[in-house]
Amino acid sequence: MNQQPLGEVQKQALALPSLRKLPPGITQSTVGDAEAMAELFESFGLAMLTGVLCIYIVLVLLFKGFVQPMTILVALVLSIPGAFVALYVTQTALSMPSMIGLIMLMGIATKNSILLVDYVILARHEHGLSRWEAVIDACRKRARPIVMTTIAMGAGMMPIALGIGVDPSFRAPMAIVVIGGLITSTFLSLLVIPVVFTFVDDLIELSGRPFRRFRPHHGAAVLPDEDEPVRPVV
Secondary structure (H helix, E strand, O other): OOOOOHHHHHHHHHOOHHHHOOOOOOOOOOOOHHHHHHHHHHHHHHHHHHHHHHHHHHHHHHHOOOOOHHHHHHHHHHHHHHHHHHHHHOOOOOOHHHHHHHHHHHHHHHHHHHHHHHHHHHHHHHOOOOHHHHHHHHHHHHHHHHHHHHHHHHHHHHHHHOOOOOOHHHHHHHHHHHHHHHHHHHHHHHHHHHHHHHHHHHHHHHHHHHHHHHOOOOOOOOOOOOOOOOOOOO
């Protein structure tokens, strides 16, 4: 008997004419494996939301700000399409192991953005580089460790994705999701994250400019107004 995913079987069952036109007073309910699958997806959705929130809190403590960590969270958006494309290419259904792979991918994908953004901030504050020079220098110096880490992670997951080992049906979808998400997040992070960083940095500069304009620096001399005559000191 040909095995089919539970979601495809449920879709075919709901497409039956007897279920599409129910008599009055009769309602449809999901029980059994389909009900367990729905509860599983809800639980994993809550787990992913909690994971993103925890990552954001850690990044706020690391970068001492609430806006700049949003740049790093863009890496999560860049990794998800690659994970689903990998599932589609390999004809693998979205299941519990693949959802576990998505949670693993969240922590791995943010690593690339942290390496880039942290080096840009370090180069600007401690080495005195301009923003453009710091971004170019970060992409040039951080590209090698990012690519090497991705290759090492992908090489370690490749035997599992190919079904080599014990119980490949459970662990293979997890490895496929991680490999697909790493490929897209690695190459897109080097292109998109620097651009997003410049936009976020401009937003921070624009939001803080009115406060810097009307707030004199500590110890700086306050110049008199041009229309006010200068009174000699007796």
